[in-house]
Amino acid sequence: QVQLVESGGGSVQAGGSLRLSCAAAGNMFGINVMGWYRQAPGKQRELVADIRSGGSTNYADSVKGRFTISRDNAKNTVYLQMNSLKPEDTAVYYCNVKGIWQLDYWGQGTQVTVSS
Numbered sequence: 756q757v758q759l760v761e762s763g764g765g766s767v768q769a770g771g772s773l774r775l776s777c778a779a780a781g782n783m784f785g786i787n788v789m790g791w792y793r794q795a796p797g798k799q800r801e802l803v804a805d806i807r808s809g810g811s812t813n814y815a816d817s818v819k820g821r822f823t824i825s826r827d828n829a830k831n832t833v834y835l836q837m838n839s840l841k842p843e844d845t846a847v848y849y850c851n852v853k854g855i856w857q858l859d860y861w862g863q864g865t866q867v868t869v870s871s
Contacts, residue, residue: 756860757783758780758860759778759779759850759861760780762776764848766868767840768870768871769869769871770839771840772837772838772839773837773867774834775791775834776833776834777791777832777833779831779833779852785854785856786852786858787807787808787854787855788805789826789833790803790813790850790852791803791804791805791824791833791848791849792849792851793844793847793848793849794846795843795845800849802815803822804822804824812824821837821839821840822835822837822838823836835848842869842871844869845869848866848867849863850862
């Protein structure tokens with residue numbers, strides 16, 4: 756089992772920045788992808804960004820150039836630096852880890868609200 760604890764959400768004005776953190780605890784054997792998803796009211800959950808064990812990253816087109824994902828393997832922590840935030844970035848952001856044997860764990864979510 757893996758437990759994920761997110762922090763760093765909040766409210767910010769458009770153009771501002773926030774940094775999300777997700778600390779993973781438990782048996783991380785086999786986990787090879789850490790990432791962030793988001794879900795806005797009335798919309799489906801979507802991938803924001805993910806990062807693999809080797810360091811390769813993947814971003815949604817809507818956040819490219821504004822968000823940066825990183826990980827600290829020693830701390831089993833993944834970060835999402837969000838700059839130039841827009842009102843359309845408002846959502847609940849979920850941390851996710853995936854791995855072999857269909858391992859798939861989710862955090863409880865953290866609210867990000869961007870006002871215009």
